[in-house]
Amino acid sequence: MIVKKMIAEKGTVLNNEEIAHGIYQMTFSAERICNEEPFPGQFLNICVDDSWEHPLRRPMSIADVNDNQLSIIYKVFGEGTKILSEYKNGYSIDLLGPLGNSFGETEGTxxxxxxxxxxxxxxxxxxxxxxxxxxxxxxxxxxxxxxxxxxxxxxxxxxxxxxxxxxxxxxxxxxxxxxxxxxxxxxxxxxxxxxxxxxxxxxxxxxxxxxxxxxxxxxxxxxxxxxxxxxxxxxxxxxxxxxxxxxxxxxxxxxxxxxxxxxxxxx
Amino acid sequence: MTVDLSVSLGDVSFKNPVFVASGTFGYGTESNDLVDVSQLGAIVTKSITKHPREGNPPPRIVETPSGMINSIGLANIGVDKYIEKMIPVYEKIGTHVITNIAGFSIDDYLHVLEKLESSGGNVCGYEINVSCPNVDTGRMEFSVDPKSTRELTKALRSATKKLLILKLSPNVTDIGEIAAAAVEGGADALSAINTLFGMSIDPATRRPNINTNIGGLSGPSIRPVGIASVYKISKAVDVPVIGIGGITSVKDVIEYLLAGASAVQVGTANFRDAAIATRIINDLGTYCEENDIATICDLIGKVESYD
CATH class of the missing domain: 3.40.50.80 (Nucleotide-binding domain of ferredoxin-NADP reductase (FNR) module)
Structure with a gap:
């Protein structure tokens, strides 16, 4: 596995919409993280709350990469994802990634x-x-x-x-x-x-x-x-x-x- | 104006008073992608024990309002591997490393400390964890009893001339009494506080959110407890106090210093932002410039208490 560098980056929300009941897709710019060439399975750790009421970031798997943009698909099930679902276009989003390993070999299967x-x-x-x-x-x-x-x-x-x-x-x-x-x-x-x-x-x-x-x-x-x-x-x-x-x-x-x-x- | 941020604990001088707390910064090198650790006042390592430890079963952590509860259970590589793998790395790390030591008997603590002493490594001192709430045996035994605290400190003092810090628990009736016992035993400085007992339960499953049921609460929600503890300890003893608990900004550092802390440790906030302590250090310089404070030591214990 290629060891990738962790990047802390402030992205900009480009789109955040409910694509099915309670399920959202958010797309944001994240040029430096994209430069690390993430692969399916890897995730981001997202700070959802600028205040310290929710001190921990939320780990979210990446759902797509397009040039300098990343997407996540998430289900609203707690306070953190509720806050995330209210992000508007243009909001700054505090990201850490790409993290973890990725899906492996498919050849011959x-x-x-x-x-x-x-x-x-x-x-x-x-x-x-x-x-x-x-x-x-x-x-x-x-x-x-x-x-x-x-x-x-x-x-x-x-x-x-x-x-x-x-x-x-x-x-x-x-x-x-x-x-x-x-x-x-x-x-x-x-x-x-x-x-x-x-x-x-x-x-x-x-x-x-x-x-x-x-x-x-x-x-x-x-x-x-x-x-x-x-x-x-x-x-x-x-x-x-x-x-x-x-x-x-x-x-x-x-x-x-x-x-x-x-x-x-x-x- | 040039601001002097340096502080001293025992015989050791630190470039600034902002350290990272044990258990929140690994062994010091995990976050190298994100932060220049050489800027830190010091790195306090994860607790090191005589033997390696797997730690507790999951779930080990849960977020709480402005905080979190953890029950990691002192998972660590053990002193032998620590000496082999980490001590050489600290030669070039660019700041002081304080090794945190945990144990279940005086012999356990002595074993780790003596091994580190004979390794001749670049460790400026030891912080003794007498207050981990998350292990079954010896649970809080040392930190709640002045006599045990004194005996343990005395035994360790006789084995090292390096900086010896006792990290105290807030889960006691009178933290000043325990602090005095540690100083009688020969501690150079005291850290306060370790985590508070905490519990949270999922109403849907009626299960506690962490495996050991009760764990250690940390984060901004415990800051006022930390500040009060530092205030009490600094009134009770004459050695320097290192303030810990919920620090996320320069304002929090100033509060701790005013309450009597000579240095501070940033803990839970590192989980959200591994570079936060270095940013606080920069902000501290700016704060001092803006407020005409030539040396950071001028703030220590300068709270104007009510009579």
């Missing part, structure tokens, strides 16, 4: 991208990159209902939507569709980012059938740069040695956020 809710950004961007590179792949996006979708269900174009209420696409979670696709394609490799129940289901499934899989892990972060040691996830190769450091727990911010499914356990 059929990539199946699985996303939903808070985890759409890296999946949407990876989808676009694979399209641009002419890599045949499938994308499965889950939501509660049609209101939360901004893509169109189009299996002929390899885009599959699922909804809990059956209001568009396949009725139910993403898993039946994912299983069906895995049965049909050669050498499936899964790439997933989404809410915890989705990630746990994908994790269980790939471990059972021994499919290669990369998960983009969500974690509460203090700094996103390795200072605070707050964002750990348990490694599967947990040896439970009495005296160790960084063997049982991995730092999602600097080791991740992308992990091979086999590397980690969800508690």
């Amino acid at each position: 059929t990539p199946i991208l699985i996303g939903g809710g808070v985890g759409l950004s890296p999946i949407i961007w990876f989808h676009k990159v694979l399209q641009t590179n002419g890599v045949e792949h499938k994308i499965v996006v889950g939501a509660q209902s049609v209101n939360e979708h901004f893509l169109s269900h189009d299996p002929e174009e390899n885009i599959y939507l699922t909804t809990d209420d059956g209001s568009v696409g396949e009725h139910g979670t993403v898993m039946p569709t994912v299983k069906k696709i895995c049965d049909e394609v050669e050498n499936p490799k899964l790439f997933s980012c989404g809410p915890e129940p989705m990630m746990k289901a994908v994790h269980l499934f790939v471990n059972k059938f021994d499919f290669p899989c990369e998960l983009s892990v969500e974690s509460y972060m203090g700094c996103a740069t390795g200072l605070c040691q707050g964002c750990v996830i348990e490694r599967a190769s947990n040896s439970l040695k009495e005296h160790s450091y960084h063997e049982r727990y991995s730092l999602v911010c600097t080791d991740g956020p992308i992990y091979q499914a086999k590397e980690i356990v969800f508690s």
Whole structure:
């Protein structure tokens, strides 16, 4: 992996709109961060509040890069994302990035991208990159209902939507569709980012059938740069040695956020 | 006018009074992309223990109003690796490094300190963490009991001539009494405060937001507690006090200095902005120029208290 430099940069908001119910896309200028050539899976740590009422930045995966502009797609679910949803065009946005590692090898596989809710950004961007590179792949996006979708269900174009209420696409979670696709394609490799129940289901499934899989892990972060040691996830190769450091727990911010499914356990 | 920002603790002179606090700046080099650490008054490292430590299970942190609760559990590489990996780096780091030490018995602390002494590294002194709220054994034992604090300090004092700082807990009835015990034991200076006990619960799941249920509260919300603690300690003892708790701006530094601090440490704010301490240092110079303060020491303890 190429080690990229962390950049602290004040961007300018160019667009911030609700693209589906409760789901926003924000685009901003960020020339210096773009110069570091971020790749799908990498994230930004965004200061949402100039005051210190919310002292911690919010980690947000990058959803697109276009010349000197970056996008994020985010779901409003707490105070930080609520504040972010109220940013107007022209506002200054305090960014740190690009952070973390990125999605890996797809050669010799059929990539199946699985996303939903808070985890759409890296999946949407990876989808676009694979399209641009002419890599045949499938994308499965889950939501509660049609209101939360901004893509169109189009299996002929390899885009599959699922909804809990059956209001568009396949009725139910993403898993039946994912299983069906895995049965049909050669050498499936899964790439997933989404809410915890989705990630746990994908994790269980790939471990059972021994499919290669990369998960983009969500974690509460203090700094996103390795200072605070707050964002750990348990490694599967947990040896439970009495005296160790960084063997049982991995730092999602600097080791991740992308992990091979086999590397980690969800508690 | 030239402003003299230098301050002294024990026999050590620091180029300015703004340090970064233990546990909030890693081992000092993680943020090199973002900040010139040589500008800092000093770097206080993560707590170093006798053995490496994985730390506590997640979740380890949660944001709270103007603050955060952490329960990292002293995750660190252990003293042997610290000497091997970090001590050589400090030769060229361009500022003072103070090694923070944590332990569960006097022998633990002595083990780490003696190893560091014999390593001959470029460490100007030690800050002794007697007040981590997030480990099961020896929980706060030293910092809540004057006798234990005195004995520990005495044992460490006999093992080093370097700067010896005790970092005190606010979770006590009388912080002045603990401070006096540390000074009797031979401490050169005192840091205050470590985190306060804190807890937050998710009403939807009825689960505490961090794995150890209760953790350490830090950030701007604890600043008034820090300032009051520094004020009390500086009235109780004659050694320098290092003020810690919720510093985000030059105004906060001035408050701490007026309350009696000889230096300060920026903590939680580093998580948001790794360069914040260096900006505060620049602002401190400007503040002094604008207010005709020739030397920063002129501010220490100059609060005009009510009778």
